[in-house]
Amino acid sequence: MLIRRLAPLVLLGAFATSALAQSDAPFRLIVTHLEPPLVPNSVMDLAETLGYFDQEGVNVELVRVQQTPSALAALQAGEGEMANIGVDALLQAIAAGATDLRAVTSPNKALPFLIAANDEILTVGDLAGASFGVGRIGSLDHSLSSLVLDSMGADIEQSQIVTLGQPSVRAQALAAGQIDATTMSIGTWLSLPDTSGLHVLVDQDAYFAAAPLVNKVNAVPGEVLAERPDDVAAVIRALIRISRDVAADPQLWVDGMAEALPDADTAVLDMLVTSFATSWSVNGGMSADELTYTADWLYGTEDFSAVPPLALEDWVSFAAVDAALASLGAAAGMDPADR
Structure with missing residues (x-):
C-alpha cells in the first residue's frame, strides 16, 4: 500500500x-x-x-x-x-x-443508526399505533429516534413502545414479527440472516441529518x-x-x-x-x-x-x-x- x-x-x-x-x-x-x-x-x-x-x-x-x-x-x-x-x-x-x-x-x-420496519410500515407516519422496540424508556436509541421522527413529522409516543434491551434482541424481534419497527446499527441490520418482509425506513444518512449528534x-x-x-x-x-x-x-x-x-x-x-x-x-x-x-x-x-x-x-x-x-x-x- x-x-x-x-x-x-x-x-x-x-x-x-x-x-x-x-x-x-x-x-x-x-x-x-x-x-x-x-x-x-x-x-x-x-x-x-x-x-x-x-x-x-x-x-x-x-x-x-x-x-x-x-x-x-x-x-x-x-x-x-x-x-x-x-x-x-x-x-x-x-x-x-x-x-x-x-x-x-x-x-x-x-452512531450508524437506522430505523428498520416491516413492509407494512411504508412511511414514518405509519408508525402511529405500530409497535416500536427500544432498549429502554429514555435509552439513547429511544431518545434519538424520538428526535429523528419528530423532525420528520412523526411522534414516537404514538407508537406502542416495547422495551427489549440490546440491539441484537430488538433486531431478532423485528425479524420474528414480534414488533413492527426498531432502531439498530447498520451492522446489526446487515447481520440479520433473513430480511424478507423488512426494509430500512430511515437510513443512517437521513438519521444523522435529522439528529446530527x-x-x-x-x-x-x-x-x-x-x-x-x-x-x-x-x-x-x-x-x-x-x-x-x-x-x-x-x-x-x-x-x-x-x-x-x-x-x-x-x-x-x-x-x-x-x-x-x-x-x-x-x-x-x-x-x-x-x-x-x-x-x-x-x-x-x-x-x-x-x-x-x-x-x-x-x-x-x-x-x-x-x-x-x-x-x-x-x-x-x-x-x-x-x-
Whole structure:
C-alpha cells in the first residue's frame, strides 16, 4: 500500500506540526473495543496496522478496554494520553471536576443508526399505533429516534413502545414479527440472516441529518495538550489521512478489516463500507455546529437535568485539529470544519 507524502507543514499556535512528532515516548490511545469494530472508528486500529502513525513519527500504542467508563477512568489515572469516549461521559466528567479534559478530534462522530420496519410500515407516519422496540424508556436509541421522527413529522409516543434491551434482541424481534419497527446499527441490520418482509425506513444518512449528534470524541488531559502538542497533532493527522484514503478508496478499509478480522464476511464488509461513504472524519470530525448541537441536546435530557451547561471552549480544543488541517488542507464535501 502506498501512503502519500505529507505536504509541507506549518505552525499553528503552540501546535508546531513537523514531519516527526516531538517524542519517542509511547503515546497511549485508549479505545473501547477489544478488536477492530465494524464502524468508521476502526480507522484508529488501521492507522496502527497500516503504518499511518509511524509515518507521522508518533509511537502509538492502543490500550483496549470495554466501554467508556473504563476508558475515562484509565485516562484520568494516567494510563493513557488520549481516549475515545462518549461526549456525554466527557461532559459529566468535566462537571464532576475533571476540568482540564478536552475533546480534540472524533474519528467516528456518528452512531450508524437506522430505523428498520416491516413492509407494512411504508412511511414514518405509519408508525402511529405500530409497535416500536427500544432498549429502554429514555435509552439513547429511544431518545434519538424520538428526535429523528419528530423532525420528520412523526411522534414516537404514538407508537406502542416495547422495551427489549440490546440491539441484537430488538433486531431478532423485528425479524420474528414480534414488533413492527426498531432502531439498530447498520451492522446489526446487515447481520440479520433473513430480511424478507423488512426494509430500512430511515437510513443512517437521513438519521444523522435529522439528529446530527456527535457520539464519541477523542479526549486528552490538559497536561498532554501542554506537554505533547506535536504528538497530539500527529495522531490527528494520521487519523485524518487514513480517513481520507479510505473515503477515496473503500477497498483499503475492506482489505484492512479482512486482515484484522479473518472471520469477517467480505460481502458484509463491502456493504458496510458502501454505507459509510459519507461517514469518514476527513476533517477530524470537529464541526463546531454539531458539537454545540450535541451538548445542547444532552443538557436537555434527564441525565443532565442537574448538570450546569458548559461553554464549547470548556470541553473542546480545536488547536490540534486545526494544526493538522493547516498542513493537510480541509477536504470539501463532508465532515464540515466550521469554526
